[in-house]
Amino acid sequence: MRLPVKVILADDHTLVRAGLRKLLEAMCHVEVIGEAADGTAVLEMAHRLQPEIILMDIAMPGVNGLEATMRLKQDLPHIQIIILSMHQNEEYVKQALRHGAAAYLLKDAATTELELAINTVLKNEIYLSPAITKGVMVDYVQRLRSENAVDEVLTPRQREVLKMLAQGQSSKEIARLLTLSIKTVDTHRSQLMKQLDIHEVTGLVRYAIRVGLITSD
Template sequence: MGLDTPRPRAAARHPARSSPPRRSLHGLSGPPPAHERTPLIRSCHMTHRSRRQRMHPTNTPSRRADSPIESLWPHRYSGVMISIVIADDHGIVREGLKRLLEVEPEFEVCGEAKNGREVLDAVERSRPDIVVLDITMPHLGGLETLERLRNEYGDTKVILLSVHNDPTFIQSAIGLRADGYVLKDGRAEEIVTAIREVMKGGSYFSPAVAKKIVEQARSPKSKSSDPFTLLSAREREVLRLIADGLSAKEVATELSISTKTVEAHRTSLMRKLDVRKATELVRYALRHGLIEP
């Protein structure tokens, strides 16, 4: 063989192999094998039992939790949807929340409401995993709605969304077993963090709210310093409606109770708050954020 004649290449020692599928932050770049697929939960009408069964499959192998991929993407989408109802009386707030939450692959907004009554209807219809609830709304306020949700839909998680950092509101929310309390002046991503924390079985309170809770715990006497803490959720709702200028008859119609019951609540309110005129009730409601100036 001449010096200028190219040598034939040696035959490959191994048959050609296909390259392994490339990994991305979400796992494999291609679709996972059938045995690794987790069924999606898209319907908010699914019962709690069947939702739990899909959230915790018994015979589905999972990837290693200590994988480098998992450490890079701690909130990797697992195929399980978290259904959410958004409640706020301002449409622009609801729209903003919806856009913020639906960016997350595991979040599904399955209902919206602009008052407490619509919240109860949406929860009855959709049975969501969690409700993001504005604390100040017409036609059934946030605290009374929370109380109703706790009595009628105990499995549904509730995060209160509020502009109020008032200790009396915070104490009332804790007393009614709110799962979280997020201030509206915080960062937008905070509500995403709150939902994830609550759905893991924990609770979430904005840093400023948590600070107030600690301060209250260190000063037990402050818990009873404001008579507002003595009011029931129903009394607060009656107070808000009276302060809005509704008559006893109109309040009765609004809350589906008798006029006599409204009068009894008003008498109790004036006694507990130590006021003698309706104008004083209005000033009190303004001071505690029950109505807007």
């Protein structure tokens, strides 16, 4: 007899999680073992509960879904992550796949797609909603994942500073939150601009969205 597939739901909307839970519990081979309302909570819960699948929203407070996916695939590569999103933008799809997601499902997809996506990722295959497959080549996934992307050479501190800059925080605010001097923060800013060859804050914002540090919401 097949054991139930253990699933965690990660979405900051309570009603969305409730609807997903109802759909999943109607599937005889699925067991929802936890719910998280933000990226930090899902990271902790995944380490503690060891699910087989996580249904992950992109736009969550704090650590967003793309960032959480990247961290989980580094620490717990056996967990399959299905991104649930309202965004049909090709860039989001590519970032999700590059960060290790096994599936990308639109929130307005048919309910039958959810079960199909689960069954597909359990076979270690990629699933994309039919509405977004145009322009997104599945055989491009491996190249995206193996790329030595520029963002991967940033230090953890640089990623923190970049994220805060992109969220509109001033050097003074960043210095206070990270317990740094304003001069140190300005140095990080200058190094980021030089390293990424981006010379204005608006460019840093676009870059942070592109690499999944923040969302455009």
